[in-house]
Amino acid sequence: MKWENNRQSSNIEDRRASSGGLGGGLGGMFGRRGGTPRRRGKGMGLGTIVIIVIAAWIFGINPMSLLGVLGGADVPVASSPAPRSAPAGSGEQPSDEMGQFVAAVLGGTEDAWTRIFQQGGGRYEAPVLVLYRDSTPTACGFGQAAMGPFYCPADRKVYIDLSFYDTLRRQLGAPGDFAQAYVIAHEVGHHVQNLMGLTGKVDEMRGRVSEREHNALSVRLELQADCFAGIWAHHNHKANDVLEPGDVEEALNAAAAIGDDALQRRSQGTVVPDSFTHGTSEQRQRWFHRGLETGSVQACDTFNAREL
Numbered sequence: 153m154k155w156e157n158n159r160q161s162s163n164i165e166d167r168r169a170s171s172g173g174l175g176g177g178l179g180g181m182f183g184r185r186g187g188t189p190r191r192r193g194k195g196m197g198l199g200t201i202v203i204i205v206i207a208a209w210i211f212g213i214n215p216m217s218l219l220g221v222l223g224g225a226d227v228p229v230a231s232s233p234a235p236r237s238a239p240a241g242s243g244e245q246p247s248d249e250m251g252q253f254v255a256a257v258l259g260g261t262e263d264a265w266t267r268i269f270q271q272g273g274g275r276y277e278a279p280v281l282v283l284y285r286d287s288t289p290t291a292c293g294f295g296q297a298a299m300g301p302f303y304c305p306a307d308r309k310v311y312i313d314l315s316f317y318d319t320l321r322r323q324l325g326a327p328g329d330f331a332q333a334y335v336i337a338h339e340v341g342h343h344v345q346n347l348m349g350l351t352g353k354v355d356e357m358r359g360r361v362s363e364r365e366h367n368a369l370s371v372r373l374e375l376q377a378d379c380f381a382g383i384w385a386h387h388n389h390k391a392n393d394v395l396e397p398g399d400v401e402e403a404l405n406a407a408a409a410i411g412d413d414a415l416q417r418r419s420q421g422t423v424v425p426d427s428f429t430h431g432t433s434e435q436r437q438r439w440f441h442r443g444l445e446t447g448s449v450q451a452c453d454t455f456n457a458r459e460l
Contacts, residue, residue: 155394156256158388159256159259161255165282167284254283257336260392261336261384261388263387264387265344265384268383281336282309284312285297291307303342310340320335331405334406338377350376373454374430374431379442382444382445387447407437408433411434411436412428412430
């Protein structure tokens with residue numbers, strides 16, 4: 153991947169010098185997401201309505217149906233501000249190569265999604281990406297390295313301990329810089345879903361449907377994030393010529409490595425489809441590839457897809 157062609161984002165918060173603690177269970181891209189502190193909303197502000205209308209335009213559906221569906225969505229609330237050792241936008245860019253790589257990938261996602269939102273008449277609000285080591289406080293609870301990369305909708309930040317890339321390469325058999333970029337683009341995809349109101353809708357269904365049904369909704373949410381990662385790759389390559397031979401295979405290999413069936417087979421020797429929360433290896437590959445081939449948000453509508 154020719155990541156040097158990308159603009160480096162300044163929305164990086166580097167906590168690696170101040171992080172510490174012990175790891176925990178699997179989460180993030182390949183495990184069950186932790187609970188997010190939430191407060192029941194009494195209604196939707198103008199900003200929420202604008203986002204819903206933009207989302208409806210992108211998906212080509214009636215915005216009134218989305219307004220009706222999302223009217224009672226929960227509003228994420230940050231429990232406490234996290235410490236910041238290198239504040240986002242302060243100009244203190246990471247000086248190490250991996251930090252610069254992450255900043256370049258994030259910059260590519262910002263440019264791609266800014267253009268897509270502008271085409272829909274909206275404005276993209278970029279997330280902050282937090283680099284940490286071992287553990288760190290977040291608005292969604294205590295983040296730990298063993299959870300893997302994750303997105304917290306309550307503070308609109310992506311969190312990643314770069315040691316995850318060693319796990320991806322050595323334990324999961326998915327090496328390569330484009331595989332690493334795919335991980336970031338997937339988490340940014342969750343941010344896009346949050347801006348569109350989709351994340352809140354799925355979270356709102358928790359407790360209203362069975363665990364099996366909620367797991368199925370979670371799978372659709374995760375596969376859409378994979379598809380959104382493919383959209384990033386499509387537009388990033390079109391703008392900056394970043395793809396090199398073998399890059400797409402790296403991303404597809406990573407998608408296969410973190411499929412629910414592959415992880416369950418590796419960890420427990422058996423596969424339990426009703427417990428899937430992220431999708432099978434084949435599904436994750438297929439939806440990433442769909443976004444990559446089409447570059448279209450409409451093509452990523454997993455919630456109305458008859459077959460995943």
